[in-house]
Amino acid sequence: MWLSRSVRVSLLPSIAKFPPFLPIHNSLFCSHSHPQTSLHDEAVSQFNRLLHQRHVPPIFEFGKILGFLVRVKRYPTAISLIQQMELKGIHNNFVNLSLLINCFCHLNQLPFAFSVFVKILKRGYHPNAITLNTLMRGLCDNGEVKEALNFHDKVVALGFRLNQFTYGILINGLSKIGETEAAIELLRKIQGPSTRPNMFLISAIIIIMVQYHKNLVSGMDKKYWFIPSYSDEDISQRYKLYKVTPKHTEQLKSIYKIFDDQDVGVWNT
Template identity: 70%
Template structure:
């Protein structure tokens, strides 16, 4: 009962202005360790001294430093040191070449990465399992999982055996693009499944909301004598939070504690985020307090989750306070922090402050990403300041932040709501030409636009078509159509759709009931309208 106990008292009185956990945080975490910059400079000077020794030191001495730099994510430095090394006539070994390839992948220079691989072969090295795993991981990380799979098939055909690290990498890549089934196929194919491979598949299943299957696999893992570690538990906690089963999630927290596995920053952040999304801000804040007391330093994720939570319950003031406080904690806001604040400010009618923050991003030499732009674009759309929108879209292109489905959805919604249906469809065509796939929001926006823009029949046609194709329409799609039908006086058809939706596995919500009862009241069908309201109450929808 670790959390419930800690929740009984509040660590944070509500009357103070500054986040009260700040003093605790600063005293805990400000004891300085040697900075990354310092280590980085030391590595460079050590490398240089190796380079200038009268007798060339063994190559692995260079490799050690290069490995350290990669661990510190100083890829550019590693590349430049390897260049200097080769310039001096000290040739890379296979390990150095794999490391170099890895650096180029991280630097998004795929062509260079492949040329290093070509160089490896040209120099007569036989790529080992590490070289191949580096290639597989590079491809997966850059969204080329398909190519990684082809590479895997080739490697196997050539009679080479990959190890469990390589398979874990490949399975993780597959899960990340939603190909959990393919990952499971590999998982069942290989022998000697490790904890890491179990963790990957369990996580993939949870993210696809196959909660039971994920849990079953966890049980299988335990039966096979593999004990869960902190990552396994985090995966379980996250998986149950994802389907709003927080009780189960906390059950696993208790289980991990009784197995003497300490929660880490991921564990706490998962809990903070889940609590925030349920609007339980007080509890979320308490988790942060518990975390700090356990000497686990909050990071971007922790602060962003909490800020987002405050915005969700319309407490932008508290979010802003946290935003200002994180800098003092040496966790400077990142682009996501800014986006959360911009969104919160816009939703609270503080457009000008949102614009100021947007400008602050650029002043700090950060680049707003597609989500930041989309947030601001949606704000301008809803405030009817359309001229700014096109400037922002130009800006996006100039900064190589491409609009995606959601960006288009915001624009489509703006066009529909201002009765520019033709322009909306024009934009829809542009979207398709640019290879951007519509999602269910797109259809709901367009259906609503058609219903309200005098194209009810067209909307019905498209709606039917989507139904036939088995497109995952949701309660919002049904509500849109039912409302459209009601508004044009087709009450019978609305009722038919109403009775169909539940058969199609879509439960009506409060909005459905409100639409129906209002339409019935307007037609003086008072009894029926009241029956709907009663039904709504009896279903617990209030």
């Protein structure tokens, strides 16, 4: 699905502060602090063979190598190779550009990540939830949680579809900066089958609020992973053993209520 020009234009002003994508020279990213593995060297060699063939191979052949490098966290190398493709006049597709965004986010190079996002929009590609989640996670990891929330509001208003991982990222980001109540409020607002509250989302809050989360789940049924219903007295008695403050107790009760309302249960295999 291609983005209409009006949608592309409406997104661009919100990220206009980021500079245009600039070629990144190899010297900026080639690190000698770790020895290159044989698999890494072979991947680079194979990439160079593809790059210098007389007839340019299909773009997905490059993508397979780039995907491998990203999986093994060789982000600087992947960026350098994508730069070489651009210099050779090979236009990267949506998949490769999304990999490039992932690399920049992991290296805390958010201006470059959003510059690539601008390039994706200008080429008319329709960003998916994975790409949008990567950008939001990059913002949250960099302490820019409010910017991540603003970006979320913008893409939702434009009709982009997000998923449970999106809200897990945002809730975790809010919790890390101490905005637990805002995280719970966001959790309450989640609607729809693709964003229904589940253990992935709730754990983002519980892990931050309760240092003793392992103790919390140890008493659950071994065959099922679920949040049971507790009375106010049950919750107070259960958590005072783990030195949870009254404020945390109230927040946890709120979480349990969301579980009860949604009838959430996850099979533990």
